[in-house]
Amino acid sequence: MKYLKPWWSDGGGLLHLTILLSLAGLRLDVDLDLYLLLPPPTLLWDELLLAGGRTSSAYALSPFPASGGWGRADQLHPKGREPDPEAEPEGRLLREVCALGVPFIPRTRVDAWLVHSVAAGEADGAHGLLGAAAAASSAGGVGASVDDSSQAAPGDGGDPRAAASSPLAAGEEEKAPAEPTAQVLDAGGRANQENEVLRERHEAVDHSSQNVENEQRVSAQEKSLPQKNEDESKIADKPDWEAEKTTEPRNERSLNGTETAFSLEDLFQMLSSQPENSLEGISLGNTFTGSINYGINSTHNVNFSQAISHDVNLHEAMLLCPDNTFRREPVARTSPQESFLQLNSHTTTPEQTLPGTNLTGFLPLVGSQMRNVTSQDLLHDLDINIFDDISLMSLATEGFDPMEVSHLFEKPDSDSGLSLNSSHNSTSVTKSNSSRSVCEGGAGCSSDLESLSHHDLEGAVGGYYPEPSKLCHMDHRSDSGFCGDLAFQHIYHNHTYHLQPSALESTSGSFSWHGKSQKISKYLNDTDRNLSRDERRAKALHIPFSVDEIVRMPVDSFNNMLSRHYLTDLQVSLIRDIRRRGKNKVAAQNCRKRKLDIILNLEDDLCNLQAKKEILKRERAQYNKAINTMKQKLHDLYHDIFSRLRDDDGRPVNPNQYVLQCSQDGSVLIVPKELATSGHKKENRKGKRK
DNA sequence: AGCCTCTGTCATATG
DNA sequence: GCCATATGACAGAGG
Structure with a gap:
């Protein structure tokens, strides 16, 4: 078995592969989602096929290099292997899967498009686009390894990741091409390098009149960092129904896409110059029939990310960072719950799974719309789609397992996860930081699963909480923005919620690295064990709200939420039960607190009364003593009188x-x-x- | 193993 | 009568 070692994170790649192969025996279509969409750089086709019960020629695909892109590993990893002239990873993958007789259910735009393309005999097109972004990223070098830096072509536009994340990046690279773009950073040294990079960008821009505006932007960005954090913290501390009001201004970033010097159009042109990665192979006519506006001068101001987000709004819930929230549509901005609903509808409504309806998100790729789309938008939204698809995959993988649901409902333990201490306060900044550290660890070095904080996995039930958006935002700001490493966290997040330990155990034994699987399984079990009963129940029923949210939401908002979202009777019943139990739990806590206060007050009263009693006793004794004295005096007087x-x-x-x-x-x-x-x-x- | 405390939950009372 | 809250009682977990 040939093995293409992931170039930045062996642990992360193996983790992903572990999950992937663990799932292999269950739903290969799900695996395809993972395979095609997940950020881990190098997947082992052999191992994937081995998981499916057959072997194949070694074939490594790197669907998502670090900078976010699609392409073959041999294109992205020069030390990997020789380029395969017949390389059509996605198409070949599909063919392989079809040969396995496993039904491939296109649930995402990408794989639906892929299926469509393959069916039309145009897998080159799929590969073309997918590989294009990958090549774009590899050309910059960030997505590739340090070894790739030599292959990176600065003249091709530089690193789209850096360019996309920072307005200065492109100009900077022109000024200082010798600067290593590959940033294989460990978690610890990342912060310092961020500051250094920012400082260097400042210096570079000082000498560039072209980038004055960018400099101002970066300066403003730097100055606004603390305030941003503060704002985020404030917003994060608020419930969603409160944060709705505060998130509005953050969405004011225009759709013009002028914040980066590296536009998608540049990317498109750059990619077009590379035949292997060109978009020429894309059968747009077949894939996007009737929906594409090829007009270069089109005034269509549709943002690519908008189009995607419009279709799958889970991204917005999961990646609600200020850098991308501006792409949210007002309707989709109302609340994460709506995003959740749309996610559900996305999975439940069959027409949305059809390629024709699901591929509209790609339409703005072509044409002048790309002028207004930054590469970051593209790559980031691809990444966001990954998270969405992970969630979808997890939904599909787990499904509504009646056994699990019944098991969860039969579990006698009781812990709804609501505490006065609010340990589940998912909006805490510390959680955000800890999560981010996990994210960095996953990207920069081998991640120790057991060192992961449980907080990283809390939040919305089923992993739909929008908290990771802040993490994404931080990464955007800090290390050139793309959340490829963040995806690992989402893998953890979603899969730990949805994977059945039995599934892991059943498949992990087939592989040499089943030790890691066991590690993951243990980690997942621990995670599930840490979930409260209601959280597990809600997870099992895919309740798109967090338990905390359900309980703390005002009555009106709660009723409005129930009416706005399509929920099954079971879900509604569970939500009401969760709310009732949560309210009652808080009431019981308050009641006990009151009772304790009453007891303490009564004890105080008792002490006071006892003190008063003692005083009265002393007074009584004094009075009795005085009376006796008077009696004695009267008696003496009496006898004195009679004696006379x-x-x-x-x-x-x-x-x-x-x-x-x-x-x-x-x-x-x-x-x-x-x-x-x-x-x-x-x-x-x-x-x-x- | 038994006891105690804390906590969640249910059933019921109360406002 | 309905709903939210308060409270007694019970059970499980953990020290």
Whole structure:
């Protein structure tokens, strides 16, 4: 088996391949999506076929070089192998797949287009376009390895990745072609290099009158970095229904596509100069019949990315970065949920899977529209499509597995993932940073799966949360923008959500690197285990909203959301259950908090009352003591008086026989006790009668 | 192993 | 009567 080592990330490539081959036994059409659309640079055709149960000649395809493009590995990787004159990777791949008897379901524009092209015997066209972008990227050298830098042709337009990501890149390369364009950076050194690159771009632009505007733009970009981060953080901290308002201004970046010096038209011309990568082979007439505007002077201002995004809006949810949100249409901008819905409709409505209807996103490629489309738009949207297709693939791969759903619903554990601590606060900046570090790790070096933070996988149920947009944005800003490495994160994200561990286990054993598969499987299991029950349920039913979103959404927004989106009864029921449980959970937490407060208050009251009781006891004792003192004094006085009293005979008066009685007029009388008691009784009777 | 605490969930009460 | 919230009770997880 021949092996074409991926040139920038062995770990990432293997990971992708692991997933790919793990899926091979299940749905090869899904694999094709992966194979054709995923960013990992080099895929092993042999291994893919081996996964499908047959062998084939070694054939490496690099569908998506680092800079984002399509092409054969032999074109992109000079050390890979000799170019195959019959190289039609996509067409050959399809033929191989067809030979395997596996139905190929074109679910994406790219593969649908591919199928269409192959069916029309024009796989060259497919390859042409796909390879064109790849060649464009390889020509710049960033997408290729360092070894490729020698092959890169600066005169061909430079690195579209760098050019697309920065307005200065193109001009800079003209000024300093000797600067290595290949940036195989590790995660740690990337930040410093970003700053250095920015500084160098400044210097380069200072001497270029052509790039004054670009310089200003970059300066503004640099100055606005903290503010951008701040704005993003603010926006990210808000729920989607709140962030809708704040994201609007960010979409104001024009559709003119003038922010980069490297336009798609340049790319087109550049590619046309390379026969092998030219677009001539594209059977546009067959593929895009009746939909293409070839007019060079056409005033059609349709953005290519817009067209794609219009069709598949999951990108906007997943890549809601300011650098690309301006491409969002107002309708699609309303909320990520709508994007989710459109994704669902994309998968459920059959007509959207048809090539004829699904390929409209490519139409603006041809013609003057390309003037307004930057290469970054093209490549980025291709990349976005990848994420979309990954999600679609994951949907298709997992489907509505009743066993899984029932299993999830039967699971006794309870953890809806809602906590007062809000550990699932997916909008935190730290999460963004951590995710980005993962992304960088995936691109620059072998990524250790187990070191990945679980936060990287949280967010929207089913991996539809728009959080990664911020990551993409950061990468755009930092390292020439293309999110090829980011795609790895999305691979992790989506596949960890949707892959069945059993599927991984069943297929991983067939390959020598099944250890990595096990690693991935363990990672996926851990990830799934960390999901709450409701999150897993929602994932299983492909609820296009995060649990947190469902719970925290206001009633009106919630009802509006349910009415706006097409959801099955089961989904609606689950969403309502999630909301009910989430609300009740919060209510229970509040209730316990209140109860605790009440208990604490009662304890305080008890302490206060006990203190008062002690005080009263002391007062009572004092009063009793005073009373006793008074009694003693009265007793002493009584005996003192009787000791001085004498009767008529001069004898002392016996105090046991007489008592002192005070009359109402103040006189004191000595009366016998019998009379005193009888008199008291009579007075009491009189008093009672009165 | 038993106990305790915390937490989620359900059923029911309350406003 | 419906809905959101509050609360008691129960069960599971973890220390």
